[in-house]
Amino acid sequence: MRCWTDLGPSDWSEPAPWVTGLLHGGDLTADWIEPYEPDVPPLGHRPAYRLRASWRPRAEITHASLFATAHGIYEFFVNGARVGDHELTPGFTSYRAHLQVQHFDVTGLLHPGHNELGILLSDGWFRGRHGFERHGxxxxxxxxxxxxxxxxxxxxxxxxxxxxxxxxxxxSEIDAADLMDGQRVDLRRVPADEIYHPAAVARGGLYDDRSRLTTGVAPPVRRIETLAAVAVTEPRPGTYVVDFGQNINGWVTAADLGAAGTHVTLTHGESLAADGSVDTDHxxxxxxxxxxxxxxxxxxxVVSSGRPGETFEPRHTTHGFRYVQFDGLETKPGPDSITAAVVHTDLEQVGSFGCDNDRLEKLHAAAVWSFRGNxxxxxxxxxxRERSGFTGDWQVYVETAAFTHDVAGFSDKWLRDLAADxxxxxxxxxxxxxxxxxxxxxNHFADIANGSAGWGDAAVIVPWQLWRLYGDVEVLERQYDSMTRWxxxxxxxxxxRRHPDRALARPTPDDHEEYLWDTGFHWGEWLEPGEIPAPDPARDNSVVATAYLARSAGLLAQxxxxxxxxxxxxxxxxIAAGAVHAWQREFITPDGALTHPTQANYVRALEFGLVPAEGRRRFADELAQLLTDNDYHLGTGFLATGMLLPALARNGHLDTAYRVLLSTGNPSWMEMIDRGATTIWERWDGVDENGRATASLNHYAKGAVISFLHQFVAGLRPAETTGPDTVGYRRFVVEPRPGGDITAAHAEHCSPYGNIAVRWTITDDLFTLSLTVPAGSECELRLGDRVELLPAGTYTRTxxxxxxxxxSSRASPTR
Known part of the structure; x- marks a missing residue:
């Protein structure tokens, strides 16, 4: 390849080989093989198996590629060396429809003569325990x-x-491996000492369907970083607790395991009990x-072999934890002998945020760590607790995730499985x-719970966000059938259908009920503070469901x-207009009042465009008053929390938005931070004033608030119009909205066109902004009544x- 410079052509570069990936599933002609397992052990007692074979090349090798996949989790070895740095391969997919095949260059691992090939294979997602009820x-x-x-x-x-x-x-030496339960390893066992049986060639059923084999569209899972222990305590004799200072997803690598035969138990958790031991009851x-x-x-x-230099690293499971409790060690572990591997999809970081409020920066970090852990x-x-791909969680958070990480391929892969399932x-x-x-x-409950409003709407909202944020029209084309069917x-x-209570009260349905979605199971707002979670299929959740029907139908029209x-x-x-009309008829009284005056319903009314134009000011004022009366504490749950502050800021209540953002006491984001959260909690009261934990301490949904930090505090957001000339940051808006005690903020975002940078300060009542607009895009800069359309370049404004x-912001209520 020859490159041109300002001085003319450069010298020719060295030849660079390249290999195509898997084009079609039929490109692989090898047979599936199953390990020798005459009787399938019960769940929780299934070992990982080693599969092996020998191979000798017939001439000098110039290039060798490996294509591999599995029903389960696999690691491949060539001459004892592990191939690649991917973890948990082949990944989690709807295996009946999509099975990812990994491709590795193994040229440098092969010998001219005898070569040993090996596979370490465990249950993984395919046949291991999965989900809330731990079915296998x-x-x-x-x-x-x-x-x-x-x-x-x-x-x-x-x-x-x-x-x-x-x-x-x-x-293998792995006696049991399960993504939920954990991993059991006896390091005294040596693979060469095992008795090997012929592996069985497997045919029929899924094995014969090569059409489902595909290359990955998302980055692989990797060990992203390593954390050192920040403290080691001994809450009781012989029990040691290691604190890594951060709640993560991953595993522990441990050395110095003691003499041969020492049995060490590692219990992973997010919180500590009153006596200092690891608490997992929540x-x-x-x-x-x-x-x-x-x-x-x-x-x-893990059972130690006593061999010098041995380490324990359970790569066939992962855990959500900050603390690890060691029982069985003969001596207190040194902090250098134990590290934590942070394991997740290797997503490129594309955005950052900072300001002069330390607690807001901690909140931003907690939300990002929570997303990374999930x-x-x-x-x-x-x-x-679950490790499940809940549709509602990603619907709520995908836009926020895209401010900090490139989630295009990650979402694309997941959407293909959504359509398949x-x-x-x-x-x-x-x-x-x-x-x-x-x-x-x-499973009766699992089946009736499917199709919930706000969860199933991920079928429409996630592809729409990929269009807005990346300009990906192909995902719209591919997912269109899925969207329309939803x-x-x-x-x-x-x-x-009509809800029985409504039919009893109003035997003859009103015309607007054609678009009133009032039957079926819905999670509703879910986990509103003070509400006891009580999934009830008989409950009328039409105030939420009809709102989402309007939202998704409106987006689908666009x-x-x-x-x-x-x-x-x-x-x-x-359909969208009919659902908006039905929502207004059913939930707004003739004098303009909201019949179900919760914070969440006001938020949806404003953000989904459900309230008539003449009623927006009233609804915004009433929402602000609800928050004022609640001492600026939130009353929202799962679905509306991320939209609360934007709804206030867009409708004349920026001061209220900041007071809610910065409020303390339960429920509030700052209370999480003040109580030591390093990730976002599932419940607002995730850790009480006595330090006792409730439910998961790593659920990212409520962390969607950090989109407010990017879009309003720093002031950087995508264009509000969604045409081919604006999506994917072809045009973007910069409109800082300072408030609270914040006098400086900055954000960067590496868009498809290059790096966008915004930085502002307030000094002696003078607002100063610096801005970088990358080539190929343009910025709509809004400062007060002044609006400028800026091409690529670097700018300063005061x-x-x-x-x-x-x-008042000019942002659209239905972005």
Missing amino acids: DGFGDRLAALAELHVRYADGTSERFGTGDGWTSAP LRAFEFATGKSLPAGQVDH ACDVPTDCPQ QWPDGTVPNIVPNPAGNQPSG VERAAGTARD IACVLGRDRDAHRYAA CPATRVSRR
Whole structure:
């Protein structure tokens, strides 16, 4: 390749080889193999298996590629060396529809003569425990691996060698491995000492469906960083607790395990009990049918071999933890002998935020850490109790995540599984990937809970956000059928069914009820402060469901316009208008009052455009008054929290937004920080005043508040119009809205066009802003009544501080 410079052409570069990835599943001709397992052990007692084979090249190798995947989690080894740095491969997908195949260059690992190939294979998501109720065998009850070497020789010939006849298997030193329970390892066992049996060639069913094999569209999971211990305590004799100072997703690497035969137990948790030991009681789930409490899991076991330099690293499980309790060690571990690996999808960081308020910076950091802990191949709800890809969580947080990380491929991969697991009637499961696939599971509660408003709407809202933030029209095209099936399902339910209580009170339905979605199970606002969680299929949640019908139908109408589907655009615009009218008729009284005056319902009314224009000021004032009367404490739950402050700021109550943001006491974000949160809690009262934990301490949904920090405090946000000339930061808005005690803030965002940088300060009532606009994009700069459209370049602007803090934003209520 030759490159041109201002001085003319450069010298020719050295040749660079390249290899195509997997183009079609049929490109792999190797056979699937299963480990020798005449009887499948019970859940929690299933070992990881080693599969191995020998291979000898027939000539000098110039290049060798490995393609590999599995039903389970695999690691591949060539001559004893681990291949690649990916973790938890092949990742979590809807395995019946999509199975990722990894590609590695292994040229440098192969020898001219004899080569030993090996696979370490465990249950993973495929057949291990999964979700709140810890069910196993979600996608099958047999482990299997598929791998193939593609070798090119110096003489111009090529060869393939893959799994099939001749491979053998044996249980490994990993006695048990489960993503929920933990991992048990006996380091005294040496693989060479095991008795190997022939691995079984597997055919039929999923094994024969090569069409589901695909290369990954998302970055892989990796060990992103290593944390050192910040403290080691001994709450009782022989029990040691290691504090890493940060709640993470990952595992511990431990050395100095003691003499041969020493059995060490590692219990992982997010909080400490009163006596200083690790507390996991708040992470215990239960069976919905019986109420029976389930173990918290997250416990590893290791038996030392006593060999010098040995370490324990459980790569076939992960945990959500800040603290690890060691029981069984003979002596107190030194902090240098124990580290924590932070493990998640290797997402590129693209944005940052800072200001002169230390607690707000800690809040921002906690939200980012919480997202990182829940970005483990799929967007999970929590990294400990459930580890499930809840649709509502990502619907709530995807826009916020995109301010700090590139989540385009990560979301794209997940959306493909959402479409694959969507039921024929359009129902979107609460959890994606879903072990039951695109049909009911047979679990009564899980089945009726699917299709909840605000959760299923991820089918529309997530692709829409990818269009806004990345300009990805292809994802709109691919997901269009999924989007329409969801909206048609919701609209059809609204049209064809009535809530029994409404039918009793009003036997003859009003015309607007055609668009009133008042039946089916819905989580509703979920976890509003002071509300006891009580999932109730009989509850009328139409105030939430109808709002989301209006929201998704309205977005789908815009998406249809983008795709040139004018007839569909008219249809979904009509459904959206009908749902808005139904919401107004049902939930706004003739004199303009809200019938269900909660903070969340006011927020949705303002942000989803549900309130008539003449009523916006009243609704905004009443929302602000609710917060004032509540001493500026939030009353929102799962769905509306991230939209609360923008709703206030966009509607003339910026001061109230800042007072809520900076308030202390429960419930508030600052109370989380003051009580030591390093990630965002599931419940506002996640840790009480006595330090006792409740529920998960790592749920990122309420961390969506940091989008306010980027968009309003720093003032950097995407354009409000969503056409081909504006999306993906082709045009963006800079409009800082200072408030509270903040006198300086800055944000950066690496957009598809380059790095955007905003920095402002207030000194002696003078507001000074510096701004960088990258080539290929333009900025709409708004300072007071002054609006400028700026091309690429670097700018400085000043004005009186009062002009930027007291005006009303021009942002659209339905971004």
